[in-house]
Amino acid sequence: MTRRKTWLYFIPYGLWLALFVIAPVALIIYQSFFDLGHHFTISNYSTYFQSATYLKMTLNSVWYAFLITLFTGLISYPTAYFLHQLKHRQFWLLLVILPTWINILLKAYAFIGIFSQAGLANQFLTFIGIGPQQILFTNASFIFVATYIQIPFMILPIFNALDDLNPAFVNASRDLGASNWQTFRRVIFPLTLPGVKAGVQAVFIPSLSLFMLTRLIGGNKVITLGTAIEEHFLTTMNWGMGSTIGVVLIIAMIIVMTLTGDQRPKGGTPR
């Protein structure tokens, strides 16, 4: 009886997985083996790996995703750490999360307003005597906006990891004579590393295929794999090639997941 009931509970979950996770991925892989004439082929893959354009684009995407993740991490860890010390920390956390409720497109347009020739940023630069600069359509502005958008997704897991950290460890470390820095380096940081890893996963993967921002803020000066996918699906209607790039991204995702994944604790490492 109980056995049957467990099965029943599994049905919606199984259906969900099959329909919205397995089927789309399978379809993408299937599509990637067809050329424009709907012939079965692996030419999409050979094109991809032989084309300097695509390889350069891949390197570009990885490089920018790395930079975005790095800056996001550098900002998010201290932020999460100090947020965690505050009295009404759930409230402050809510304020940090709030921007994610706003559509990404709206945020991008807001930044266009801030960074444009007559925008706030340039008004300020003029006011302090530097004079207006070209801010939009630079790599720096692209990384800035992407980092801004990704920050909440990094803060949240780190904050949760800090929350899970047993304060007894920190106290013990202090009692045993460790300095603040030593406590942080030897106790707090290693124990919150899983949160950082989860944050890296949540930020790095979407950053690989950002395409709206590359156009709106970057003015297409930064070309990532997302740009190519958009073009293949919408303009050339070469779904095969678009899917191939999608598969490459999925593989990249698996690699990142493995690299940042939870290694099983070996021996006596405390968890």
Added chain:
Amino acid sequence: MKRLVSLIIGLLAICGLLAYSSSQLERSSGSTGDKVLNLYNWGDYIDPNLLTKFQKETGYHVNVETFDSNEAMYTKINQGGTHYDLAVPSEYMVAKMKRAHLLQPLDKSRLTGWHNFDPQFLNQSFDRGNRYSMPYFWGTLGIIYNDKFVKASQVQHWQDLWSPKFRDQIMLIDSARDIMGMALVTQHQSMNTTDPQKLLAAEKKLNRLAPNVKAIVADEIKMYMAQDEAAIAVDWSGEAAEMLANNHHLHYVVPSEGSNLWFDNLVIPKTAQHYNAIYAFLNFMSKPANAAQNAAYIGYATPNAKAKALLPKSVRDDRQFYPTQATIDHLQVYRDLSPAKVELYNDRYLEFKMHH
């Protein structure tokens, strides 16, 4: 668990209620039933007053649904499940839909306004004899410049854009066919060439334009130009009309040596249902007074010669949107290329974007 169940039931109840009330609303606004016409159009691409007038005259209620790209429209109609009576594809998309058997021929015997159209905008390569399409608006590709930064004499021709004076000043519309086409015109080639060597040469030419290119953007180019973000843009006349309306320092030039001539057209998709309404609407829209009112509202050039005659002189003699005959003779209509050839254009263009 109990709370979860009641939460789910509550959500379902709200959804059901919303679905019911929206169907009620639709019924009361008369959008279902027989006296309707389902029009699938670009956003803000018809004077709403005309729709009211049409309903008053004929009793048909027009439901407008909008799309933002030819490709999105194609995909939606191709996948079926829709019941659009009329759609408004651009010329190359008419050819593509025709080949995919998504269109129904027009019954010319039921059309009363055909003689109003200017013959030079009929019988084009994408639909010989206009078997499937009635032209709606036409336009060009050209240069928009801001007279605060640039003198008119500096930007009359495509080649002028390559001048070192315009370093980091130019915005391009993100469209492979148009930007490659512009480079091809400067090299005296056809905008429809499929010769890989010529396309490679065009890409090389574009790479030399890269230092002048500030950004390659889409729709937001209108906003940027209106805000003086760049001095020069390459875009379609339709977009230009909107920019000019928002910033009177902006002007539009169609280079006389050649450019693209595009058409948006009314067509009947395979899934159409309300034929009386369709022909009533096509006849209504081809009446000179209505076409002129629509042209005045949208600001694009009308292919309806009698309607053009009704427009104020300042509009119909505006060389920005109704170029001289000599310029029109140099304009080229895009031929619908096979997917492999489109890919050729896009690959070269992507290389240029990477370079830039």
